[in-house]
């Protein structure tokens with residue numbers, strides 16, 4: 001009799017555990033990689049694919065057309081921020097990195113535009129229309145004051161007609177370069193190009209927010225804007241990394257730092273990537289598109305090993321989508337934090 005009772009209790013306990021496990025394991029709608037299960041999602045993904053179709057063929061697909069993809073889903077929305085002291089790449093999830101990341105201010109004060117243009121992000125070519133971008137552009141009228149992004153020493157202020165700072169003379173026109181010292185790391189340099197006027201001199205110390213020049217369109221520029229770069233070596237055009245890793249996000253926004261790679265960890269170059277906003281009702285709205293770095297000319301930051309970055313992303317829930325079938329990831333963005341994410345595209349012959 002006691003044996004029977006025990007058996008009965010065991011069966012009851014097992015049934016309870018199964019029910020509990022089912023509740024925990026079954027994904028909630030917002031974080032499930034639903035592939036074209038709703039019309040709205042299909043539309044969203046289709047827009048990413050359409051955007052990709054507008055690119056030249058070699059940029060569109062780097063795996064055979066028959067390849068299928070698997071997806072690594074990260075991060076968990078409950079991930080806790082972690083400290084940045086370790087030299088290893090932070091795990092996927094929400095990260096509060098230490099300096100120099102998110103440690104620099106915008107070079108403009110409100111009401112001026114202070115966000116980098118989304119149409120020509122770092123490491124892209126504007127769909128093949130422009131040179132590979134070694135920085136970001138912030139559009140403002142000629143004469144708008146440009147402010148130092150951080151405390152630093154002026155390395156250079158003047159024209160690059162005689163002293164080359166880019167791929168050719170008179171590329172940046174009038175520019176200012178600042179050196180920012182770092183604890184236990186080599187200095188980082190910020191470069192401000194296409195200025196109409198410089199307001200500082202080499203050797204001078206400037207505090208963060210000091211006016212250093214005025215917006216213009218000198219050098220190779222289609223209109224008045226600031227070209228902002230971050231470099232690890234002051235004169236080396238090949239030493240840039242993505243400025244959106246260093247600028248503190250706007251109020252209420254975070255930064256998405258992504259790596260699109262194959263199963264063996266190799267970064268996939270020139271892959272179109274789009275970010276979609278997800279709402280509580282399952283709606284999917286396109287937010288921005290970019291492309292992974294081409295593999296040469298621009299660099300991942302060694303700390304992140306990223307190949308795509310979206311800055312100033314308002315806090316919320318998003319879907320990062322490539323044009324590889326099913327290679328999407330849902331993620332959470334929180335104000336003032338980095339959302340580190342990886343999309344693994346596994347090709348199968």
Ligand SMILES: [Zn+2]
Nearest residue numbers: 135136137227
């Ligand atoms: Zn630029």
